[in-house]
Amino acid sequence: MLNWWLPENVSTYGADIDGLFHLVYWITMAAWVLVQVTMIAFLVMYRNRPGRRATYTHGNNGLEIMWTIIPALIVVWLGFRSVETWNKIKIDLPESEHVIEVTAKQFNWEMLYPGPDGEFDTDDDKMIENDLRVPVNKPIILNLKSKDVIHSFFVPQLRMKQDVMPGRTIRSWFEATKAGTYEIPCAELCGFGHSGMLGYLTVLEQADYDAWLAEQWPAAQAQAPENDEVDPEGGRIG
Amino acid sequence: MTAHAPTADAHAHAEHHDLGFVRTYLFSTDHKMIGRQFLFMSLFMMIIGGGLALMIRWQLAWPETQIPLTRWIPEPMMYDGFMPPEFYNAAVTMHATIMVFFVVMPLLVGCFGNFLIPLMIGAGDMAFPLLNMLSFWVSVPAGIMMVGSFWVEGGAAAAGWTGYAPLSTVPEYTGVGMGQNLWALSLIVLGASSLMGAVNYITTIINMRAPGMTWFRMPLVVWSLFITAILLLLALPVLTAGLGLMLFDRMAGTSFFLPAGGGEPLLWQHIFWFFGHPEVYIMILPAMGIASEIMPVFARKPIFGYHAMVFSIISIAFLSWIVWGHHMFQSGMNFTLGTSFMITTMVIAVPSAIKTFNWLGTLWGGNIHFKVPMLWALGFISTFVVGGLSGIYMANTPIDIFIHDTYFIVAHIHYVLFGGSIFAMFGAVTFWFPKMFGRMMNPTMGQIHFWGTFIFYNIGFFPMHIIGVGGHMRRIYNPTQYEFLEPMQWWNVFITRGVLIMGAFQLVFAINLFYSLYFGKKADRNPWQSNTLEWECPSPPGHGNFETPVTVHRGPYEYSSPEVEEDFLPQTRDLSGATGGSH
Ligand SMILES: [Cu+2]
Ligand SMILES: [Cu+2]
Numbered sequence A: 001m002l003n004w005w006l007p008e009n010v011s012t013y014g015a016d017i018d019g020l021f022h023l024v025y026w027i028t029m030a031a032w033v034l035v036q037v038t039m040i041a042f043l044v045m046y047r048n049r050p051g052r053r054a055t056y057t058h059g060n061n062g063l064e065i066m067w068t069i070i071p072a073l074i075v076v077w078l079g080f081r082s083v084e085t086w087n088k089i090k091i092d093l094p095e096s097e098h099v100i101e102v103t104a105k106q107f108n109w110e111m112l113y114p115g116p117d118g119e120f121d122t123d124d125d126k127m128i129e130n131d132l133r134v135p136v137n138k139p140i141i142l143n144l145k146s147k148d149v150i151h152s153f154f155v156p157q158l159r160m161k162q163d164v165m166p167g168r169t170i171r172s173w174f175e176a177t178k179a180g181t182y183e184i185p186c187a188e189l190c191g192f193g194h195s196g197m198l199g200y201l202t203v204l205e206q207a208d209y210d211a212w213l214a215e216q217w218p219a220a221q222a223q224a225p226e227n228d229e230v231d232p233e234g235g236r237i238g
Numbered sequence B: 001m002t003a004h005a006p007t008a009d010a011h012a013h014a015e016h017h018d019l020g021f022v023r024t025y026l027f028s029t030d031h032k033m034i035g036r037q038f039l040f041m042s043l044f045m046m047i048i049g050g051g052l053a054l055m056i057r058w059q060l061a062w063p064e065t066q067i068p069l070t071r072w073i074p075e076p077m078m079y080d081g082f083m084p085p086e087f088y089n090a091a092v093t094m095h096a097t098i099m100v101f102f103v104v105m106p107l108l109v110g111c112f113g114n115f116l117i118p119l120m121i122g123a124g125d126m127a128f129p130l131l132n133m134l135s136f137w138v139s140v141p142a143g144i145m146m147v148g149s150f151w152v153e154g155g156a157a158a159a160g161w162t163g164y165a166p167l168s169t170v171p172e173y174t175g176v177g178m179g180q181n182l183w184a185l186s187l188i189v190l191g192a193s194s195l196m197g198a199v200n201y202i203t204t205i206i207n208m209r210a211p212g213m214t215w216f217r218m219p220l221v222v223w224s225l226f227i228t229a230i231l232l233l234l235a236l237p238v239l240t241a242g243l244g245l246m247l248f249d250r251m252a253g254t255s256f257f258l259p260a261g262g263g264e265p266l267l268w269q270h271i272f273w274f275f276g277h278p279e280v281y282i283m284i285l286p287a288m289g290i291a292s293e294i295m296p297v298f299a300r301k302p303i304f305g306y307h308a309m310v311f312s313i314i315s316i317a318f319l320s321w322i323v324w325g326h327h328m329f330q331s332g333m334n335f336t337l338g339t340s341f342m343i344t345t346m347v348i349a350v351p352s353a354i355k356t357f358n359w360l361g362t363l364w365g366g367n368i369h370f371k372v373p374m375l376w377a378l379g380f381i382s383t384f385v386v387g388g389l390s391g392i393y394m395a396n397t398p399i400d401i402f403i404h405d406t407y408f409i410v411a412h413i414h415y416v417l418f419g420g421s422i423f424a425m426f427g428a429v430t431f432w433f434p435k436m437f438g439r440m441m442n443p444t445m446g447q448i449h450f451w452g453t454f455i456f457y458n459i460g461f462f463p464m465h466i467i468g469v470g471g472h473m474r475r476i477y478n479p480t481q482y483e484f485l486e487p488m489q490w491w492n493v494f495i496t497r498g499v500l501i502m503g504a505f506q507l508v509f510a511i512n513l514f515y516s517l518y519f520g521k522k523a524d525r526n527p528w529q530s531n532t533l534e535w536e537c538p539s540p541p542g543h544g545n546f547e548t549p550v551t552v553h554r555g556p557y558e559y560s561s562p563e564v565e566e567d568f569l570p571q572t573r574d575l576s577g578a579t580g581g582s583h
Helices: A014-045 A061-091 A206-216 B006-012 B014-018 B021-026 B031-061 B085-121 B129-151 B178-207 B220-251 B265-299 B306-319 B335-363 B372-395 B397-403 B407-437 B443-469 B483-519
Strands: A098-105 A108-113 A126-129 A131-135 A139-146 A151-155 A160-164 A170-175 A180-185 A198-204
Touching: A014 A061, A014 B335, A014 B372, A014 B397, A061 B335, A061 B372, A061 B397, A098 A131, A098 A151, A108 A131, A108 A198, A131 A206, A139 A151, A139 A160, A160 A170, A160 B397, A180 B483, A198 A206, B031 B085, B031 B129, B031 B407, B031 B483, B085 B129, B085 B178, B085 B220, B085 B265, B085 B407, B129 B178, B178 B220, B220 B265, B220 B306, B265 B306, B265 B335, B265 B372, B265 B407, B306 B335, B335 B372, B335 B397, B372 B397, B372 B407, B372 B443, B407 B443, B407 B483, B443 B483
Parallel strands: A098 A139, A131 A198
Antiparallel strands: A098 A108, A108 A126, A139 A170, A151 A160, A151 A180, A180 A198
């Protein structure tokens, strides 16, 4: 009943976000039903009738304390419950062999690959516009930059969004769990071409990814990143 | 406009008859006339802001088709009824700017703040009547600059109502030149107008309360306007400073917000939202006050938890200064700081919850009359609750990653500002119309307007949550450019139809307003049998408001009190001696 409106999730942390979404959905839905049903019930029960006189009361301190403390506990609990997911997505970035520099400009995404040597600012760097290719089930680090105004890197199916700031490099990550091609719209108003500023993320199975690397960098013999495992210690980068 | 009741004026303030047309209707220093001026100016601006909204909706439902009734708009804005993306961005920017700064604020604060404060605290006028007049007349050139900016070269501002730098500060990025400068200048001038109003409201409420009108005998709408005025006084200078820096960057070659010159784009966002979040409460606190005023009258019952209501207004105002970062979770602002702002934002939901439960408590055991103002107050609560609850999704940092900058935000802001502030405004207009103009509004047209608006409002705006959760970005010109939005496009059509029908129902309000102004049934002093002081005056009150000075004996919500036989007990009625009161 719920998932028909969220797009399909294809990232590792997307499930955490969706989980929180559903939690908040049920809490807010319960609160909404409580308020609306109570209100409608009162409107029916206490509608004006001839000879009726309203109850003369100025309130009840016990009730005030109750409906201060219960909502406060719920929302603060919800807040602290969300910290772990937030840290996982935005602060504790995993180690990764796959680093790609994404530079936004009016109105395209420039994807800069470090090439087989894994280093930027070398001869084998390669820039491809609006075409981001990554292997499936691997953490990918993006260094997000902008040449002009603020843009926002958004992949709905990854549940990933990060504004791109001129003058900064913002490190961000994702790990896709399903091969396929996904749109990368710009989510922050960036000028007359904002609508339609669109890149594509193509998540490839490892074999297809290796083939694509070989095609792009034919000179380098399969030196491309191997099937490395994620650094178990992880890395704190920020 | 209707004439003042001559008998009422005759005995207290005969001098006002000497004022000619110009001093009475144009350059009036009378708070009631200034309130009416703000009312008509804002309703006029609402036509412009609403027209832009309908054009935006048409474009989203049927992208790049000819929009009906717009062929008169000249190039390069519209091309024979076709909307280019440049104008779309300007329309989005100007719709929001006009609605926030020239409709909701002047309606709730300018119009009802002015009209109600002196009347409800028992004062003859504002503390500084001349400053009050200036406050209105300074807002007029601001409005002219804002609307006029459509016709300058490069068109109107197109960087969003939030004016994010550097899009807003480097003309080449949008192609907008003078339009963006006028946008900033207009808001600086309007800020001055609001400051004059705020100073006046604060001084008046502190110093000019009638004998016996203690702080905790003040009506909640006066409390909310008092706190709102403090927020205005402290928040607007921050916006003005930011707009000044924006103008320096644009016109004097500085680079406060430009990294190439050592500036920082995030600085703008911090300044804007440090103003912007209190601004949200500037637009909703008076609406809450209005609902709190209307509900006891039509439930014939004291407001539930008066003190809790006052303290929640105060705590909202305090907390509103430490939550601004919730607009910036995805901006690149320090991510740990995001967590702090999430917690404070979660906490600010609590006072709103308290208010909602107290409104329900007010209904409990009441004797509820479903008059038009009451319908709006109930509609306000019903929709405001949706807007409040959807705020929790955005306050939650991980969920915000997904829904930030989507239609979920658009849904939220419209549930708060349309279902919230504008519904409350309709409640206020229908409730105080007899006092403002001495005539009753037509209740049948009022009912039609309420039900049409309430139903089609929800049909139009609720699905925005759904497409937002589907990932639909805000501020996009053409949703059909995206494959993943394809399955949702029918929602855009559905929403637009809902909004168009809701727009049509506003004609009923316009007709009712102008019809009742001239042909409405004459109103007596207290048509709703209400307790607060404004109902002691003639409808409409003459110059100086009260025929004889009033003394306050009790709180504003003594309905169905066992002390008297009737189900209301006005604040002025002295029960100690012979039965006083004027009715
Ligand atoms: Cu962009
Ligand atoms: Cu805010």
